Amino acid sequence: MRRASWQVRLAVLPIATAVAVAAGVAQSHPAAAGGPIAVRATGCGTPPTTADAGRVDFAVTDDTNVFATVYLVDTANRVYAEIPWLTPGRTLPLATTLGAGRYAIRCVLSDGKVHTTSQFSVSGTTSDAVAGYKPLPDLDLTAPVKAYRAWLGTALPKLLAASQTLDADVARGDLRAAKTDWLTAHLDYERLGAAYNSFGDFDAAIDGTVAGLPDGTADKSWAGLHAIEYGLWHGSSATTIRPLTQALVTSVQGLIDDFPSEEVDPGDLPLRAHEILENTLQFQITATADAGSGTSLATAYANTEGTREVLSVLAPLIDDRTPGLRARLDTEISTLQSDLTATRDASGAWTPAPAITTAQRQRIDADLDQLLEDLSTIPDLLAPRTNA
Known part of the structure; x- marks a missing residue:
């Protein structure tokens, strides 16, 4: 996406x-x-x-x-x-x-x-x-990668269960329940932000947008959570949506089966510590990736959780090089999460990003900008410098 x-x-x-x-x-x-x-x-x-x-x-x-x-x-x-x-x-x-x-x-x-x-x-x-950086041997990223893979191993079955629940809703024609359970499944996937590069074709099959598709939303190859979102919020019937939810379950199961043979590039973890929320700013805060549900701010919140997980596995390396950085980032993530949850209405439903107030948008933009500025130091801080 x-x-x-x-x-x-x-x-x-x-x-x-x-x-x-x-x-x-x-x-x-x-x-x-x-x-x-x-x-x-x-x-x-x-x-x-x-x-x-x-x-x-x-x-x-x-x-x-x-x-x-x-x-x-x-x-x-x-x-x-x-x-x-x-x-x-x-x-x-x-x-x-x-x-x-x-x-x-x-x-x-x-x-x-x-x-x-x-x-x-x-x-x-x-x-x-300039404050110098302590060199990072390539092998020092082995432990964070193993920890992140272990976390993915527990997260992917949750995504599968959520996808199966969504499929079951559509199978019995309960599209109201499907809308609720669609969001659960989507957020489960969005928390896996540092691993997309390891998922290969499964990423597009599970969470692809219409970007690059010649026929846009009518393209017959469009599949995954966003295609299901479009159908649910644009009046498609359960009969029309069911093949998409079935394919979603198949794709998630395929990802789980294939995952042991997939590699997480060690360099992706420091990069994605910054880029998950960089993409959030581009696609979620602007609602560019929204296909009708109006829940892009919920996605943004899930992205903050994914970022926090990446920072958690990188913690020993970050703390060894810049003591105090993680504590500052943790505070800034919590602040941004508070900004995002403050946009929910009295019933707890997420307000579509274009409908939030000017003050709310300004607060989100300011706090996300500050967080991105501090996160941007991590790729440099943890760039491998084996022979430095």
Whole structure:
């Protein structure tokens, strides 16, 4: 459904940032320290021996015939700037702002060689020094992935049970009950936000929208929860909807059967910690993905629960690198959840997103924006830097 933001995986460009993705463009401000650095098969160049605190700009050229990842590190191995993928013959900037300390440049070549320059000393003070990131070996994400897969193993049967209940409602012609039970099933799926990329074709079969379908809502290939939603809230008969609910049960059961062979990409967890709610802002708060039920704010709430689950399995890694971040995020998620539940009417029904008050929308937008800003640090914080 709303997975566009991660279907093309981009290189992580963290820390303040080290990389200009267009060809090596000169910085517009004067460099306090830096200069050219040549990556060679036998070494990683020679930085200046001393520098003043503040901005540092290095122009790094790959003079080898292999790719290089280049880091600026301190004596505790924290990373302050990086070029994640430097191609042979290319020059890119390695730039950041440093406080007092001792630093070096490390070059990790794709042929397995690792070179580190001599250290250089930075003295003085600056008000905007970048806080370095503790490197994350790839294997450190193994435990969170296992924990998340275990959680999915308990969540998927609940989705199946909810789908079977929905199908049973439609089978006996009780479309009123089906509307209630449709929402239960839909929210059960929406909480699985970090796993969509692992579900392959099952994602479209279970929760696909009309986006990209040539005949839109009339397209005969449209299936899953949103197709059922459209039918339920646009006057379709139980006879028309029943094949869709039957197919939904089959797809969910197929996902469960196939799940043991599917892999959760370790890199998806840090990315989805931010992107679940990024997509919520784009598709749920705007009601773009709503197919008639008017429950996109309920979906947004389920997305906050999915985000919280991802943060839970990543907790040890986040806490080790930025103490206090998770507590702040937890408070911000709770605030947003309160904003969303405040839009429900006196009967507890969800108000359609276009119908909430201006004050409610402004409060949701402001609190979600702040939460997204803080969540956006996690992909950089937990980007694998095995040889940094």
